[in-house]
Amino acid sequence: MRQNHETVKRSRGRPQKRCDADTLHLIVEAADREFQSKGYAGTSIMTVAQRAGVSTKTLYKLVATKAELFERTIQDRIGRFLLDVVDDVSDDLDPRAALEHILFAFGVLTLSPETIAITRLVISECERFPEVARAFYQSAIVPVNGIIEAWLTTQKDKGLLRFDDVHITSGLLRGMMIMEPQRTAMMAQRGAPHRDEIALRARQCADVFYNGCKA
Template structure:
């Protein structure tokens, strides 16, 4: 009987609706949207909490300030790219196919409307808020560069590609893949490219680079 009463008492208490991890995902999605709509300066923590459906107290418990919230949004976006690359680049593919898949994942990340909006934000507000430039560089540019450079180093070590300077080659690949469509979209001269266009561009870039560097 006592055990039953204890179970009833526990069931009448307020249950934990979601874990901190799930709550954080809601906050990051809400913050991502607010940053895109309002910029960094114009984003209000109370509005982020309201959009996420959580209290401001809960938000501050998980993320202490707006700078760390922005950095967490960037890390989440880059984490998706890293998972995409891990999931599609396998040893059973030849070198050119692996490169094509890496470039496609990179294009999907960087040529989306959301990432283009974040790029505009960083460029437009980095002088007033240098912390967002540091966060974007360290949490986005550095790890993405690292993925491509690591792959190039492996191909160089296996003798499948001739690359004198991996860092320069990585920069050339990234520029060839995204510079023109991203810059044009950032200037409002076109919309963000669709996945089919990104896929075609990745295929073309991989072919040009591979044919120029194959051993």
Template sequence: MNLKGKEQTEAGALAPAPERRGRGRPQLRSDDETRALIYEAARHEFAVRGFAVTSMSDVAASAGVSTKTLYRLIPTKLALFEATVTDRMDRFISVVNLGACDGRDIAAALEAALLTCGELILDAEVIALQRMILAESDKFPDIAEMFYANAMQRTVGALAAWLGVQQKRGRIALEDAHGAAGMLLGMLVFQPQRDVMYGHRPALSPEEIKARAKACAALFLSGSAVRPGQTTPSGEA
């Protein structure tokens, strides 16, 4: 063997073998990530199957988790339904609260707030949940009461708080922000929501919700916009 061949052989002998990656166990999800998967699956199952028929095992299978894991995180079906609604509402309210902090003009800001409300209330799955609740409220009054308090009232409250911020900034003049929020939401969602619930049309598209939010904002502001020289409840002209 020549010197060059010897050097190559020695170099090859001395070189460490390529490191092989061990298979190992896949990284485990956190409990928060697992809950998010469960909530998403539960919303779908409840909307499609109804509360009575949906089982915890159905939700676990849809979420891709074990039944044992589901029961460890959420012990009962009623608790699961409540957690599912509360999770959706918490995310909705955080968006509305952030919207109250921007510096846009009142018309654009109100359109954005109403769009957020419309995307929640007029979502096909949310409408299906309400239809299910109405159908099963006699057998399960707890789910109706919980949805009313945790979803419907919190939605009105979030929009009322948003309107209250705008009033304090002197952008609109209202006597009752909570009452105005209820009327504004009614104008935004009542007809399209009922049309879907009674099977007369499909859920609104994102573009249709946006157009409706814009129209409702314009109608509302034409009656509550601060006019030159008008004093608002906050004392600003």
């Protein structure tokens, strides 16, 4: 009695290539680690490509210059902060709770060891490489300030908070949240704060600010 056997078809040829978006993500992650450990001047496109597991030709196809690569690492970090705030801070959320959430997300972003390392890089190398300072300012400081100022403006327009100048108020709020722990960490007087420390600081800053500015 003859038995029938199914034939298993195997795919032939080269394995499917990664899409450009996935490859770019690997490159940006590799570049972020290289910039943190070696600085801007010490980072080369070749070592980034090797760390990412791609050829320099592939890297240059997706990112034209080292300055653009640095800017993309900043944008990737800031993008996570923006998504966190936009997704979790709704109009229905109590303003005091929303403020604490924004400050916590801002603290996690700016007080992480990775961001502190990048901030040190920018300060130490901005005179030699002005494109570094420009990328950091335009891709990090401006959009983060914009999110906080937009939220403050909305609360003022609703009559929930009172203050004169939104830009000055945002700067005071951001400074209260991060200046002291960021400064001590950047001067190597202590390590970056843990999440529970950041959460406590966000709660206390939210209390002080909200009680002082509520209408």
